[in-house]
Amino acid sequence: MTERPKPSADADPTRQALTKVQIDAGQQGMAPISFLAFAKDEPCLCDVFLPVVDPASKAVTMRLICPQGQAFKAEVWDHFSRSGLRGVCVKNLDLPLIFDAMTTRAQEKIADSAVSCPEKAGILKEMASMSVRVMFAASERDAENTELACCLAQRTVGMLLKEDEVLRNLSQLLVSGRTLFDHSINVCLMSLVLGRRLGLDKGRLLCLGLGALMHDVGMARVPAEVLNKPGDLTAEERGLIQKHPRLGHQVLSLAKSMPYDALNVVLNHHERADGKGYPTGVSESSIPYLARLVKVVDAYDAMTSPRPYRAALAPTEAAVMLLNQAGPDLDHAMAVEFIRMHREAFR
Ligand SMILES: [Fe+2]
Structure with missing residues (x-):
């Protein structure tokens, strides 16, 4: 029997491309967002479009499904909800309006003691997902959308940190979908819980x-054919993937709301203690603490997720592999604490 390929801590978690819809939306001056940004049966703050792909030409056209001021009808809203179809688009210039309205609604719900913990978690995850989606679709010089996405992310993380009860229920929080967005949310949530256990203060x-x-x-800037390649990568293709920390750092540096320490996480999350990581190959003492923490969580979520080129590991197998790679690659103390945290959350 052929042995299935095993993921390693450095096997990149996210060789998943952006869809054509997301790329085309960006080129048409639009941003992909969730329809959950709109309240059922309430007048829409802006025009809402549904991206439609022509099966023959693969061209993406934007169909207006709800003009500004018109109510997002309950039956359309329910249809989206049932079908799992979450992606609608709005014009870039309408994004600030939508994000402000979402934040206000989220703050009201979070403050309402009658709203259940899973519902609050769902709202915060949707906001996190939206900030990542907009960020992934923003072009490399799109300072405006980059700033908007980072501001929304900052508000979301700030709210998450205030919601002890939400973060305590880690097992209910994690997203089971396996897109790049889901991976980003999982890594964020698990990192926050691990960071708390390690005694980090609120600012950190x-x-x-x-x-x-x-x-x-x-990763949004790595060619789709490389990200989705089912087999082994060539050295050249690996080189392209290994550019993603630097590319991410570059685009996020456009946002004034992205703190220096957060940018450092993006730049250094694939560095290794033995200096064999990328993009720079710096040694352990030069890798920022927060980046080492994210690397442990990133490796775990990657190992336990299926990819087009390999199967997922079971959590216990992943725990063993994390410990095996602790030392030269992953921070040993953080890996041990992460496994403890995970075991308690899923007991
Ligand atoms: Fe990465």
């Missing part, structure tokens, strides 16, 4: 959450 936790949420944004 905020940087940690932001860096973790945006750590793989540079």
Whole structure:
């Protein structure tokens, strides 16, 4: 029997490309967001479009499904919800309006003691997902959308840190989908919980959450055929993937709201203690603490996720592999604490 390929801590978690819809939306001056940003049966703050792909030409056209001021009808909203179809688009210039409205609604829900913990968690995850989606679709010189996405991410992480009860229920929080967005959210949530256990203060936790949420944004600039390649990569293709920390750091540096320590997480999350990591190959003492933490969580989520080129590991197998790689690659103390945390959360 042929042995299935095993993931390693450095096997990049996120060889998943952006969809054509996301790329085309960006080129058409639009941003992909979740329809959950709109309240059922309430007038829409802006025009809402559904991206439609022509099966023959693969061209993406934007169909107006709800004009500004018109109510997002309950039956359309329910249809989206049932079908699992979450992606609608709005014009870039309408994003600030939508993000502000979402934040206000989220703050109201979070403050409402009648709202359940899973519902609060769902709202915060949706906000996190939206910030990552907009970030992934932003072009490399799109300072405006980059700033907007980072501001939304900052508000979301800030709210998450205030919600003890939400973060305590880690097992209910993690996203089971296996897209790049889901991976980003999982890494953010698990990093925050691990960071708390390791005694980080609020300011550091905020940087940690932001860096973790945006750590793989540079992947949006790696060619889709490389990201989705089912077999082994050539040295040249590996070189392209290894550019993603630097590319992510570059684009996120456009945002004034992205703190220095969070940017450092993005730049250094593939460095190794033995100096064999990338993009720079710096040694352990030069790798920022927060980046080492995200690397442990990133490795675990990568190992336990299926990819087109390999199967997923079971959590116990992943725990063993994390410990095997602790030392030269992963921070040993952090890996041990992460395994403890995970065991308690899923007991
Ligand atoms: Fe990465």
